[in-house]
Amino acid sequence: MNRRILLAAAAALPFLAVGPAPAAAGSRACVDSPDTALRVCIAVDARGPSYQVVRNGREVIRRSALGLSLEGDGPAQVNRIERIERAYADQTWEQPWGEQRLVRDRHNEMRVRLAGPAGARPYEVVVRAFDDGFGFRYDVPAAGPVEVLDEATEFNFAGRYDAWWYPARERERDEYLYTRTDLDAVSLAETPFTLQGEGLYLSVHEAALVDYASMNLRRTGPGAFKADLMPWSDGVRVRRDGAFVTPWRVVLVGESAGALADSRLVLNLNEPNRLGDVSWVKPTKYVGVWWEMHLNRSTWGGGPTHGATTANVRRYIDFAAENGFGGVLAEGWNTGWDGDWIANGDKFSFTQAHPDFDLAGLADYARQRGVGLIGHHETGGAVENYERQLDAALDLYAGAGVRAVKTGYVKPNGTIVHPGPDGATQSEWFAGQYMVRHHQKVAEAAAARHISIDAHEPVKDTGLRRTWPNLVSREGARGQEFNAWGRPTNPPEHVTILPFTRLLAGPMDYTPGIFDLTFGKAKVEERVQSTLATQLALYVVIYSPVQMAADLPENYAARPDAFQFIRDVPVDWETSKTLAGEIGDYVVVARRQRGGADWFLGAVTDETARRVPVTLDFLEPGRRYEAQIYRDGPGADYVSNPYAFETARRVVTAHDRLELALAPGGGQAIRFRALD
């Protein structure tokens, strides 16, 4: 059964035209958000088409160019608005799984047709204005093959802002620490690109990146940015055949950092579920042969130190079964991957297991114990090799009852090779159109077999999980793995930045839950830079429907007091709210379990200790809850005393207030168990 249902009364007719359609032509047309605070205007003048954004009468985005440059277009350009069509929507749709079950999509739409003299290619700009931001896309008519040489879209900010960003198109793809700088210190930035200033929080991103190139932002002048699409190796940005729409260009606008995090605008701009009944997509917690290899205690490659042996994986299956986890990941199970992540991806086999790894036997054993294996396809960036084996690889897993596969694309950015039309080798960026197409192919091939995908080194998320709900999670930022490598590890502020940057794009497989924070390292920048309580809080702060308990079973066995929270915390939510937070300082998130009455809270801080008051008015009025509190103990400090930890219990209601005491690098996790 398709679990996606429309609930609002207007659902049967979600789009109703409210203006004269088509409206009179002119040179300027505007659309307001439903609350009328935000106004997006499109204009055409001698310099070409542009847009401008005003919020409560104040300019937020100055005149910014619009347009695409297509191969073969002559000098004649669009110079007038030929037609305007308007619509509005107010509908509520249901996510099959997610951070929030019911999502309201309320917006005003304006579709503007731009035209010009003979020879100018007409096209449409579709704008949707929401209370929490806006999006626009190009709708381009074309007959036959077409090449996008450039996209003119600008984002010219009015006023002074700081930006949270890292450089795009660098070697490690999206795995960089964010820095906060003046907007004018930015060079080329990845999105979501988050700004703070003028009493506002903005974030520029894109939605529905399908068969197109991923967008970065290049600074072109004071406060001025231009879309920079990751090109093919020959410089062409995008190749399409026939009419096409671009991804939505999105700007979230809020008066608090939390307003950005709680926006569902990116999802709303994606197409509804195309997979129908997706009850086979299972949000789950998982464990696996993973952290031990990142700590160099076992290896991906075969031989005496091989990690993914039948015996070792059985140990993790037992641990998962005993603790209620649904999945067990086994990396390094296949031949050809000799341990070097990058050098020889074209030799990886996706069907041949090492002799000491019995896939069928383990799958059976897992099934008996009520656990599922999570498959692993590290490609080493050798995409052609993977695509050649894709069907056989997925068939093998599907036959063994594997319902989720983690993929990986470890290779320096810009070195994804494939044969070009003339047989010569071409090298592509990790998120150009070539890779966007590849990930789409994997998503669809996996969906056909009822397999979910969790991609590492992915193309950034743009909300495609709405359309293909088997795209459950992805990496796309510095995850916990960096905390094993020590060069240096993630500073405490990293997890207070992610909710307002990377996580605006969608779920992240951060792999929280490290309990042995020091693993023999003396220097703080060589081990996990957090307290124990923080590791619990991350299960709530960082949303993902697949959430790893990443540490070794013996480290959980040593801390049953803290481990209880990981056993209890769900991965699928009825609703989610960011209660407080400032980017790079701290964040407090509360989520209500889906299909249950319990609430869960997670709070993390940067290197600064703080006391954060929280009113519990998110709890159901009139209900009593037992607050099961997991917090930093006396003297806790991520540098000097990371294991100081305590638990407490008290009965609370929606009228109560708590003060969360967070140690330096600390955190707090609370389960509010409904009592009546």
Ligand code: NOJ
């Ligand atoms: C990098 C991924 O992020 C990590 O999770 C994985 O273990 C390694 N690549 C090997 O595939």
Ligand code: CA
């Ligand atoms: Ca990675």
